[in-house]
Amino acid sequence: MSVITRFAPSPTGFLHIGGARTALFNWLFARHHGGQMLLRIEDTDRARSTEAAVTAIHEGLHWLGLDWQGEPISQFTGADRHAEVARQLLSEGKAYHCYCTPEELTDMRATAKAEGRSMRYDGRWRDRDPADAPKDQAPVIRLKAPQSGETVIQDLVQGEITVQNSEMDDMVLLRADGTPTYMLAVVVDDHDMSVSHIIRGDDHLTNAVRQRQIYDLMEWEVPHFAHIPLIHGADGGKLSKRHGALGVEAYRDMGILPAALRNYLLRLGWSHGDDEIIDTDQATKWFNLEGIGKSPSRFDIPKLENLNSHYIRAMDEAELCGLLAEQLVLTTGRALSDIELARLPLAIAALKERAQTLVELADKAAFLLDGRPLAMEEKAANLVTGDAPGLLAKAHACLGALADWNHDDIAAAVRGLAEAEDLKLGKLAQPLRAALTGRNASPGIFEVLYFLGRQESLDRIGDHMK
RNA sequence: CACCCCGUAGUCUAAAGGUUAGGAUGUCGGUCUUUCACACCGAAGAUGCUGGGUUCAAGUCCCGCCGGGGUGGCCA
Numbered sequence: 001m002s003v004i005t006r007f008a009p010s011p012t013g014f015l016h017i018g019g020a021r022t023a024l025f026n027w028l029f030a031r032h033h034g035g036q037m038l039l040r041i042e043d044t045d046r047a048r049s050t051e052a053a054v055t056a057i058h059e060g061l062h063w064l065g066l067d068w069q070g071e072p073i074s075q076f077t078g079a080d081r082h083a084e085v086a087r088q089l090l091s092e093g094k095a096y097h098c099y100c101t102p103e104e105l106t107d108m109r110a111t112a113k114a115e116g117r118s119m120r121y122d123g124r125w126r127d128r129d130p131a132d133a134p135k136d137q138a139p140v141i142r143l144k145a146p147q148s149g150e151t152v153i154q155d156l157v158q159g160e161i162t163v164q165n166s167e168m169d170d171m172v173l174l175r176a177d178g179t180p181t182y183m184l185a186v187v188v189d190d191h192d193m194s195v196s197h198i199i200r201g202d203d204h205l206t207n208a209v210r211q212r213q214i215y216d217l218m219e220w221e222v223p224h225f226a227h228i229p230l231i232h233g234a235d236g237g238k239l240s241k242r243h244g245a246l247g248v249e250a251y252r253d254m255g256i257l258p259a260a261l262r263n264y265l266l267r268l269g270w271s272h273g274d275d276e277i278i279d280t281d282q283a284t285k286w287f288n289l290e291g292i293g294k295s296p297s298r299f300d301i302p303k304l305e306n307l308n309s310h311y312i313r314a315m316d317e318a319e320l321c322g323l324l325a326e327q328l329v330l331t332t333g334r335a336l337s338d339i340e341l342a343r344l345p346l347a348i349a350a351l352k353e354r355a356q357t358l359v360e361l362a363d364k365a366a367f368l369l370d371g372r373p374l375a376m377e378e379k380a381a382n383l384v385t386g387d388a389p390g391l392l393a394k395a396h397a398c399l400g401a402l403a404d405w406n407h408d409d410i411a412a413a414v415r416g417l418a419e420a421e422d423l424k425l426g427k428l429a430q431p432l433r434a435a436l437t438g439r440n441a442s443p444g445i446f447e448v449l450y451f452l453g454r455q456e457s458l459d460r461i462g463d464h465m466k
Numbered sequence: 467c468a469c470c471c472c473g474u475a476g477u478c479u480a481a482a483g484g485u486u487a488g489g490a491u492g493u494c495g496g497u498c499u500u501u502c503a504c505a506c507c508g509a510a511g512a513u514g515c516u517g518g519g520u521u522c523a524a525g526u527c528c529c530g531c532c533g534g535g536g537u538g539g540c541c542a
Contacts, residue, residue, distance in 0.1 A: 008542090009542095010541085010542045012541095012542080042542060043542095044541090044542080045541055045542060047541090048541075048542085098540095100540095102540070105539085105540085109538095109539095113467080118467075118468045118469080118538070119467090119468090119538060120468095120538075140540055158470090158471065158472095161470070161471080162470090163469070163470070164469080167468075167469055167470090167538090168469095168538090169538090171539095172539085172540050174540085175540040176540060177540080179540085181539090181540070181541085181542090182541070182542045183542095185542095186542090201536095202470095202471070202472095202535090202536070203535090203536055203537075204536090204537090204542095205470065205471065205536070205537080206469075206470055206471090206536070206537040206538080207537075207542095209470085210537095227471090229471085229472075229535090230535075230536080232534085232535075234476095234477080236534065236535085264478090267478065267479080267490090268478065268479095269478085269479095270479095271478085271479055271480070273480065273489085274479085274480060274488070274489040274490075275489090275490095276478090276479090276489075276490050276491085277490095293472095293479080294471075294472060295471090295472050295473065295534095295535095296471090296472065296473095296534080296535060296536095297477085297478065297479090298477060298478080299477090300476090300477045300478065300491075300492085302477080302491065302492055303477070303478065303490080303491045303492075305491095306490085306491060306492085307491090309504095313504085350503095353502095353503055353504045353505095354502065354503045354504075355503090364502090364503090414500095418500095424500085425499095425500050426499095426500045426501075427500090428500085429500040429501070430500075430501065432500095433500080433501065433502095439501090439502090440501065440502080441501050441502035441503080442501070442502070443501095443502080443503085444499090444500070444501090445500060445501080446500090
C-alpha cells in the first residue's frame with residue numbers, strides 16, 4: 001500500500017509554526033516511504049476563510065522548502081459529496097434529522113452545566129417520530145452514534161486510545177443550511193483522497209475517536225492515525241500572540257534559514273538518538289513515527305539561532321552573499337553599488353562566523369558599505385581620542401606607502417608600526433578598528449583593511465587623524 | 467466539571483526493567499586572539515511527590531496525589 005499523507009490547514013491566517021511542523025512531518029514521512037503528501041485547504045467555514053490566508057500558507061510552505069503533490073484541494077468544493085454521504089447515512093438509518101434550535105441547544109448546555117452534568121446533546125430527536133417535525137424549522141443531520149460499548153483508535157504516536165461511547169453525543173454531520181461540518185468533511189475527504197496516514201496535532205486526538213464512528217458506520221477502512229504533541233510557548237502555555245513569532249514568515253524576517261528551521265522543528269518532538277544536526281536528506285532517510293515523543297514541547301529561540309548559525313556557516317558562500325545583499329538592501333533601504341557588492345565575497349568567510357541570523361550578518365557587514373563620515377558608536381568614539389589621531393596619521397602614512405594592497409603586506413605594515421612605536425598590537429588595532437568600522441568589534445583588522453580596499457581605508461583613517 | 471493525553475537540568479531530548487542518568491542548547495569560568503566571534507577545555511544544573519505497590523533491581527510497570535495540555539460548537 002502506498003503512503004499518502006496530507007497537510008490540512010484552515011485558511012484563517014498565516015502558516016502557523018505548529019502547522020509548519022505538522023507539514024514537515026507529513027512531508028518527511030511521505031518522502032521516506034516514497035509516497036506523496038497532498039495539500040487540502042479546510043475552508044468549509046466560509047466566514048473565516050480568506051484567499052489571502054491560502055496564499056500565505058502556500059508561500060509559507062514554499063519558503064520552508066516543502067512541496068505537495070498535485071493541486072491543492074479546496075474542501076469547500078466537495079460540499080455536495082459530503083452532503084451525499086450524510087444522506088446515505090440517513091437513508092441507512094445511521095443518522096437522523098434533529099430539529100433543535102440553536103437556542104434550545106444553548107439552554108441544554110446551560111442546564112447541564114448548572115446541574116454538573118457534561119454538556120452533551122441529549123439525543124432528543126434520535127428516536128422521535130418524524131411526524132413530530134416542525135414545518136418551519138430546517139433540520140440538521142446527526143450521526144446515530146453507538147450509545148454503549150467503547151470506541152478505540154490505535155494511534156501510532158499515542159498508542160491505544162479508548163473512549164466510552166457514553167461519553168460522546170450524536171455529532172452534527174450536515175448543518176441546517178445543508179453544508180457539511182468539519183467532522184464529516186475530514187472523514188469523507190481523507191477517505192476519498194485515499195489518505196493512508198493522518199499526521200496532525202494532538203488537539204485532534206479526541207476528534208479522531210469520534211471520526212472513527214463515521215468510518216465504522218460507513219464501513220470504510222480506518223486510516224492510520226499519528227497525533228503529534230503540540231508546541232507550546234516558552235511559558236508552557238498555549239502558543240499565542242504573546243509569544244511573538246507565530247507565523248513562519250516572522251522567522252524569515254528574523255533572518256532564519258529554512259534549512260535551520262526544518263532541523264529545529266524536526267528535533268522538536270522527534271529524536272534519533274543523540275543526533276542534533278540533521279539536514280533534510282538525512283532526515284528523509286531517518287524519519288519515522290516511532291521517534292516522535294508524546295509530551296508537548298516549548299519553542300526555544302536561542303536553540304533555533306544556534307542551529308541557524310550552523311547552517312549559515314555551512315552554506316555555500318556565493319549563495320550566502322546573495323542573501324546578505326538582499327538583507328542589506330532591506331536594512332539600508334537602498335541599492336548597493338558595484339564597489340560595495342564586490343566587498344561582500346571578500347568578507348563573507350569572516351562575517352559568517354560572527355552571525356546567528358541573516359539580520360545579524362547584515363549588521364556585522366554594515367561597515368562594508370560606503371557612507372563617510374562613519375557614524376561612530378560610543379565605545380568606538382572613545383577609541384579615537386587622545387594619542388589615537390597621531391597614531392592613525394602614522395598608520396595612514398605607512399599603509400599609503402604600500403606597493404600592493406594584500407593581506408600579508410597590510411599585516412606586516414601594521415605590525416611593523418606597532419613595533420616601531422613600542423606598542424602592543426591591540427593599542428594600534430583598536431583605534432584603527434574604530435576609524436574603519438565605527439565600532440569596537442569587527443573581524444580581524446588586517447582583513448577589514450583588505451576588504452575595504454586602499455582608498456576607502458585611507459579615507460576613513462584620514463577622517464580621524466588631525 | 468467530565469473524558470483523553472502528558473510530566474528527565476532553564477529549554478529540546480537519550481536511556482530492550484540492570485554502569486556514576488548520556489547528548490544538545492543556554493548559563494558561568496578558563497585557554498587562544500588584535501576586538502568580537504569561532505574553536506577548545508572546565509563547572510553548576512534533572513527523573514513533579516523525603517507518596518504507596520510489584521521486583522533481586524523502577525526514570526521505565528501499577529495505584530494515588532500534584533502540575534500542564536487537549537476536547538467537550540450547526541468552528542476547524
